[in-house]
Amino acid sequence: MKLRNIQGDYNIGLDLGTGSVGWAVTGVDGELLTQNGRPTLGSRVFPSGETAADARLKRGQRRRYERRRWRLDLLQRFFENDMADVDRTFFIRLKQARLLREDRDESCRDYHSPLFLTVDAERDYYKRFPTIYHLRVWLMTTEKKADLREIYLALHNIVKHRGNFLHQDNPSLSASAANMEDSVEQLCLALEDRCITLDIP
Numbered sequence: 001m002k003l004r005n006i007q008g009d010y011n012i013g014l015d016l017g018t019g020s021v022g023w024a025v026t027g028v029d030g031e032l033l034t035q036n037g038r039p040t041l042g043s044r045v046f047p048s049g050e051t052a053a054d055a056r057l058k059r060g061q062r063r064r065y066e067r068r069r070w071r072l073d074l075l076q077r078f079f080e081n082d083m084a085d086v087d088r089t090f091f092i093r094l095k096q097a098r099l100l101r102e103d104r105d106e107s108c109r110d111y112h113s114p115l116f117l118t119v120d121a122e123r124d125y126y127k128r129f130p131t132i133y134h135l136r137v138w139l140m141t142t143e144k145k146a147d148l149r150e151i152y153l154a155l156h157n158i159v160k161h162r163g164n165f166l167h168q169d170n171p172s173l174s175a176s177a178a179n180m181e182d183s184v185e186q187l188c189l190a191l192e193d194r195c196i197t198l199d200i201p
Helices: 053-086 090-096 119-128 132-141 148-160 180-197
Strands: 010-016 020-027 041-045
Touching: 053 090, 053 148, 132 148
Parallel strands: none
Antiparallel strands: 010 020, 020 041
């Protein structure tokens, strides 16, 4: 409705909502005006606007996965030269193990164990370490020289799953509650004790 022939002053009232707009035209005395015999009021209904929360969540997830891939690639490059001396096909087997046998590269179709060269070695590994956390505990507590592949697997797990951030609002976990000097001093003392026990100068 176009208001062309209304003489004098008038007021326009708007009711703006998330899914509609309502309007009315009144005179200065507050009475509803008419035009062509119809009251000057109306509304328009439209689809409600949606927040960007869903898109933001997916974008954040994509970024997390990209950063995870970047960290894992960096770790693999760090181990690449030393791993070539121990097991040249280790990273290839890990990558191909995710695929069905018919989807693998032709040179990798006969791999039966992704971690070690033989099925027996793989079976022994899983007997010793049923989960990755058993391996991590063993690596932290053992005095023996560990296989480089086992070290890589433990670090891969740590780098891939960096912990959770579910307790962000806990004041005792905030940086303001941290005492950096004491923490560094305790770390240095622990390292000195460890070096003394292992006879490292």
